[in-house]
Amino acid sequence: MVTNRCLLLLYPLTACTGAPVESKNPDSKLESGDSTTDSPVDSREDSPADSPVDSGDPPPEPCFTYAEPVQTGTVVDVNLDEISDVVPSRQNGGVLWVHGDSGNDSILTALDATGTTLGTVAIEGVTMVDWEDLAMSRCDEGWCLWVGDIGDNMLNRGGVKIVRVVEPIIDRAAGVFALTLTGTVYELPYPDGSHNAEGMGWSKDGPVIFTKRDGDIADVYSGDLVAGTLTLRGSLPIDRNTATAADIWPDDSRILLRTYMALWEYWLPSGGFSDLSHAIRVPVPVADEEQGESASYDPVRRGYWTISERVNQPIWFSGCSSEQ
Numbered sequence: 290m291v292t293n294r295c296l297l298l299l300y301p302l303t304a305c306t307g308a309p310v311e312s313k314n315p316d317s318k319l320e321s322g323d324s325t326t327d328s329p330v331d332s333r334e335d336s337p338a339d340s341p342v343d344s345g346d347p348p349p350e351p352c353f354t355y356a357e358p359v360q361t362g363t364v365v366d367v368n369l370d371e372i373s374d375v376v377p378s379r380q381n382g383g384v385l386w387v388h389g390d391s392g393n394d395s396i397l398t399a400l401d402a403t404g405t406t407l408g409t410v411a412i413e414g415v416t417m418v419d420w421e422d423l424a425m426s427r428c429d430e431g432w433c434l435w436v437g438d439i440g441d442n443m444l445n446r447g448g449v450k451i452v453r454v455v456e457p458i459i460d461r462a463a464g465v466f467a468l469t470l471t472g473t474v475y476e477l478p479y480p481d482g483s484h485n486a487e488g489m490g491w492s493k494d495g496p497v498i499f500t501k502r503d504g505d506i507a508d509v510y511s512g513d514l515v516a517g518t519l520t521l522r523g524s525l526p527i528d529r530n531t532a533t534a535a536d537i538w539p540d541d542s543r544i545l546l547r548t549y550m551a552l553w554e555y556w557l558p559s560g561g562f563s564d565l566s567h568a569i570r571v572p573v574p575v576a577d578e579e580q581g582e583s584a585s586y587d588p589v590r591r592g593y594w595t596i597s598e599r600v601n602q603p604i605w606f607s608g609c610s611s612e613q
Contacts, residue, residue: 386400
């Protein structure tokens with residue numbers, strides 16, 4: 290576990306400067322089945338398995354310290370062996386959305402916190418290249434899921450694609466569901482060539498991409514979906530390998546950035562991405578996972594979730610420490 294909570298001041302960071310190509314109205318087709326899976330769950334009172342929903346109020350204050358991770362369950366479906374990110378639903382209590390890495394179908398899977406599969410959403414009209422991260426934000430229709438098709442191991446794409454799909458309301462009484470929704474795809478070119486990335490968060494202004502590069506550095510690009518551009522905002526130093534997942538607290542005051550072996554939180558005193566040079570880096574607890582490629586804040590419960598790639602992996606939740 291990473292338990293050291295000392296503050297690390299970041300060195301000054303460099304900053305530089307950076308359209309929808311497919312837009313369709315969401316349409317759904319629903320089928321139902323029966324759930325037959327079961328797995329262990331955190332037995333504490335008020336378990337994350339029974340997570341509340343977002344009330345629409347302003348987001349709570351972020352945590353200053355976190356408790357050690359608690360395992361809430363284990364991913365049951367053996368086909369979910371390349372989970373590349375997890376994000377908690379803000380309107381379906383206790384639901385975690387996950388997706389696979391490159392080579393998988395364009396499908397989002399809903400799990401509960403015990404690891405039981407609740408259903409799937411196939412995104413129609415979208416071809417996966419290399420999905421790497423997942424985010425959630427408010428949208429005109431309620432809540433939207435944003436898929437970051439941002440991986441580029443061969444450095445030949447020149448930009449990223451971001452897929453938008455309206456999050457459905459889940460009726461658990463109907464059993465395991467298979468839903469098809471039509472997504473909207475946005476293409477955003479980099480201003481300075483191709484970059485491989487595995488981290489994406491959602492700020493108040495839109496997507497933020499965190500690149501995966503050598504040298505213990507993650508470059509940070511903010512996206513403008515209307516203009517169809519990416520702008521380099523600076524770089525964040527990381528230790529122990531490269532960035533594999535990212536998230537942003539709803540008020541833009543915190544960044545969660547993970548590597549295969551560690552998890553870091555960056556405090557942004559300015560409350561935004563205009564000046565990353567004054568960010569404060571804090572190591573936060575993370576479980577000993579086989580191949581950690583997911584990390585996502587839970588603003589409702591005030592904490593974060595992680596899951597590793599590989600078969601039948603544990604699901605972990607870390608909440609605010611009782612020291613606060």
